Amino acid sequence: MKIAMASHDKDIVRPGAHLGVRARVDHYRGLIIAIGALVAMLIAWVSLSATPVGLYDVGSVISSSATLALAAIGQTIVVLSGGFDLSASAVVSLANVLAVHFVQGTPVQQWGGVALILAIGGAIGLINGALIAWFRLQSIVVTLATMFMVQGLTLLIQNKPGGSIGEQFGGFITADLIQDKVPMSAAVLVVALLVWTFVKRTRFGVGLYALGSDPDGAYSNGMPVRGYRIATYALAGMFYAAAGLYVSAQTGSADPLVGRPLLLSMFTAVVLGGTWLGGGRGGCVGTVFAAMTLMITVNILLVLNVSAFFTTIAEAVILILAVLGSSIGKQSAVHRCAQTASRWLSAWRTGTRATDDPHARRVNFEVEDFRPLENTELKGRAVSDWIERNREWVKYVVPAYLLFFAVIAITGVVYGPGVLVSANFYTSLLTLTLFLAILGLGQGAVILTGGLDLSVPWLITLSGVLLTGLTHGLNEAAVWAVPLVLGAGLLVGIFNGVGVVVLGLPPIVVTLAANGLLQGITLIYCNGSPQGWAPSAISNFTNGRFGPLSLAAWCVPLFLAVALLLLHRTAFGRRVYAVGNSPVAARLSGVRVGATLVAVYCLSGLCSAAVGLLLAGFSSQAFLGMGDPYLLPSIAVVVVGGALITGGRGHYLGVFGGALLLTALGTLLAGTTVPPAVRDIINGLVVLAAVITLRDKKA
Numbered sequence: 001m002k003i004a005m006a007s008h009d010k011d012i013v014r015p016g017a018h019l020g021v022r023a024r025v026d027h028y029r030g031l032i033i034a035i036g037a038l039v040a041m042l043i044a045w046v047s048l049s050a051t052p053v054g055l056y057d058v059g060s061v062i063s064s065s066a067t068l069a070l071a072a073i074g075q076t077i078v079v080l081s082g083g084f085d086l087s088a089s090a091v092v093s094l095a096n097v098l099a100v101h102f103v104q105g106t107p108v109q110q111w112g113g114v115a116l117i118l119a120i121g122g123a124i125g126l127i128n129g130a131l132i133a134w135f136r137l138q139s140i141v142v143t144l145a146t147m148f149m150v151q152g153l154t155l156l157i158q159n160k161p162g163g164s165i166g167e168q169f170g171g172f173i174t175a176d177l178i179q180d181k182v183p184m185s186a187a188v189l190v191v192a193l194l195v196w197t198f199v200k201r202t203r204f205g206v207g208l209y210a211l212g213s214d215p216d217g218a219y220s221n222g223m224p225v226r227g228y229r230i231a232t233y234a235l236a237g238m239f240y241a242a243a244g245l246y247v248s249a250q251t252g253s254a255d256p257l258v259g260r261p262l263l264l265s266m267f268t269a270v271v272l273g274g275t276w277l278g279g280g281r282g283g284c285v286g287t288v289f290a291a292m293t294l295m296i297t298v299n300i301l302l303v304l305n306v307s308a309f310f311t312t313i314a315e316a317v318i319l320i321l322a323v324l325g326s327s328i329g330k331q332s333a334v335h336r337c338a339q340t341a342s343r344w345l346s347a348w349r350t351g352t353r354a355t356d357d358p359h360a361r362r363v364n365f366e367v368e369d370f371r372p373l374e375n376t377e378l379k380g381r382a383v384s385d386w387i388e389r390n391r392e393w394v395k396y397v398v399p400a401y402l403l404f405f406a407v408i409a410i411t412g413v414v415y416g417p418g419v420l421v422s423a424n425f426y427t428s429l430l431t432l433t434l435f436l437a438i439l440g441l442g443q444g445a446v447i448l449t450g451g452l453d454l455s456v457p458w459l460i461t462l463s464g465v466l467l468t469g470l471t472h473g474l475n476e477a478a479v480w481a482v483p484l485v486l487g488a489g490l491l492v493g494i495f496n497g498v499g500v501v502v503l504g505l506p507p508i509v510v511t512l513a514a515n516g517l518l519q520g521i522t523l524i525y526c527n528g529s530p531q532g533w534a535p536s537a538i539s540n541f542t543n544g545r546f547g548p549l550s551l552a553a554w555c556v557p558l559f560l561a562v563a564l565l566l567l568h569r570t571a572f573g574r575r576v577y578a579v580g581n582s583p584v585a586a587r588l589s590g591v592r593v594g595a596t597l598v599a600v601y602c603l604s605g606l607c608s609a610a611v612g613l614l615l616a617g618f619s620s621q622a623f624l625g626m627g628d629p630y631l632l633p634s635i636a637v638v639v640v641g642g643a644l645i646t647g648g649r650g651h652y653l654g655v656f657g658g659a660l661l662l663t664a665l666g667t668l669l670a671g672t673t674v675p676p677a678v679r680d681i682i683n684g685l686v687v688l689a690a691v692i693t694l695r696d697k698k699a
Contacts, residue, residue, distance in 0.1 A: 030274015033325065034286035034293070037272060041296040048303045059176075059183045061295050066185040067092075067243050067250070069291035071262055072269035073192055073284045074239030079270050081232045082212040082279030083139035084508060087128060088240050088266055090150035091121050092259030095244025097154050100163030100254040103245070110166035118241045124150060125237025129230035135692050140452060140508060141635070141645050142691070145684040148632045152680030154256045159677070161255040165248050173249035188246065189288055192239070196284040204231060212279020264516045265294060267509065268315045271322040277506055294318070309528065313520035316513040320499070323509055396642025396650070396694055400657030407664040415671060423548040429663055430553035431542060431618070435611050436659035437556065439634040440641070441563045442607030444655045445600040447638050448580045450647030451500065451507040453604045456634050458518035459492050460627025463612025465522055468532035468622045478535040482613060489609025490602050492518065497598030522624070530622045538617030552614070560656055567652045576600060580647030632683050633662055640690040662686070
């Protein structure tokens with residue numbers, strides 16, 4: 001236990017420990033920054049407010065921030081273990097909806113319902129933790145899939161706001177602990193922090209920090225790493241459920257989408273509260289202070305008469321600044337930027353490729369496509385020879401196509417064989433496949449390098465809103481509006497790439513922040529209500545007919561050929577695979593790793609913008625949230641197509657097969673009485689099944 005305890009000791013200072021003042025300040029730096037930020041915002045709020053700020057106003061801030069604080073505590077626990085939980089917001093929504101069904105009846109029955117909902121939240125976390133621990137899967141992908149599954153389940157239970165909860169529970173939670181001065185929410189947060197303090201001082205708490213600091217060391221010292229990881233997500237799930245219950249008590253009703261805006265705020269509170277995203281250092285006390293800071297920031301915006309649309313922009317900026325601030329002490333972000341800029345300038349000036357180590361020996365060869373070497377003994381049997389040479393990636397590509405043909409066969413059985421010879425069926429199938437195939441190219445390139453792009457939803461929405469708002473249906477305006485929108489997509493890609501490469505931020509943080517920025521920009525641009533219509537030229541491309549099929553459908557084979565050429569027959573494609581397999585080896589081989597990463601995020605941004613244009617044309621108008629249904633499918637087509645989510649393995653033929661499969665599955669369900677929410681559940685299950693089945697067994 002020495003290694004694990006040492007890992008924990010640096011994060012938990014015991015009374016009587018003889019540490020220097022500088023060491024103590026460094027140890028509590030995150031908490032000090034969180035408290036300092038809260039005090040600074042309080043001073044700004046008091047100074048700017050036209051009326052005196054009293055205890056009642058402070059109590060209102062505590063009450064309004066309690067939901068975020070409870071959910072962020074759960075997220076902090078997961079982050080401390082070295083993971084991420086994207087399902088948090090969906091669990092909050094589910095608990096909120098379940099409350100109007102189970103928190104009813106007598107006071108005993110109401111509190112029994114509360115216990116049941118907390119247990120359900122813990123069970124969802126238990127499932128997340130079990131999948132991650134038993135199958136050694138990435139937490140981001142698992143929790144993203146369960147996020148959509150839980151959200152779909154929530155919409156099945158209740159698809160619109162409404163309902164009511166028991167008066168006793170709601171009255172107790174919303175009561176004042178001290179009349180008109182201290183709300184009961186303050187006691188709720190104190191209890192939550194007491195639970196955290198108890199957990200932190202247990203053997204499991206020691207293991208939690210050890211998991212984030214050095215999981216291999218924890219395992220080597222006999223810690224039940226798998227059990228601790230499962231318990232981490234289960235405990236976090238209970239805190240998410242508590243947040244959902246608190247929302248129910250505050251509002252007295254339920255909203256199936258109430259948790260959706262919380263995801264960005266949660267990560268912002270975690271980082272601003274002093275917890276390192278790499279895990280192993282931080283705590284929940286700073287997270288609670290950070291949640292209050294964010295709520296005061298919203299109040300300041302209201303005092304300044306700034307539109308609420310700027311809220312997500314403020315949170316995204318705070319998240320990025322907080323992550324950069326947390327890097328101080330490890331390695332200065334500014335220092336990293338200066339080093340990177342110096343290497344790139346030197347490479348540009350000398351005509352060589354930039355490497356991290358200027359003294360490293362240059363490898364005198366170009367990185368080739370990562371495929372099995374050709375067996376020169378196999379001659380004269382073209383098909384069998386080709387299969388033998390490409391056996392590895394064929395094994396991962398073929399399943400998507402087999403499942404696609406199975407879904408087509410089932411469609412013929414359900415709707416009759418006549419549908420399989422209908423031009424309308426194939427027009428719809430290929431047009432919708434084109435959307436996913438384009439997204440799969442961008443997201444697939446990012447995933448092949450080991451990253452993930454979560455800015456897809458609102459970049460799609462912004463692109464569609466810009467198109468309709470700038471053109472108002474005029475084809476003449478589309479001549480300059482379309483390049484402008486695609487250019488905006490490239491700018492977003494540059495933003496994401498620079499954040500990952502130059503600032504050294506995790507892809508999930510950069511792209512999540514970018515998604516928040518794009519949401520705010522979209523709402524500000526259209527003032528919350530998109531205007532205009534898509535140009536008829538784009539609508540005709542997606543909906544018009546050229547012979548039996550639409551123009552978009554005819555373009556599917558052309559796009560497939562271009563994508564295959566880009567990823568598998570160009571130097572750019574070879575570099576993408578090289579970076580995904582090993583950035584260090586790629587760099588030593590002369591690959592410009594940073595430039596390649598920026599390029600793949602630019603490609604993803606360009607693809608998302610293109611889909612936004614096509615979707616606006618397909619619907620003839622743009623609407624808020626039009627990109628939300630495409631986040632999981634953009635990742636699903638890549639994973640189902642056999643790509644390794646950690647990068648380095650995959651083929652675009654598989655991605656295209658995944659696009660065909662998901663589109664065919666959606667088409668099959670669209671003509672039935674199955675609610676739309678079921679599609680999210682099915683897509684989540686498909687992603688989980690694909691990740692588990694096609695995972696790297698050696699991971």
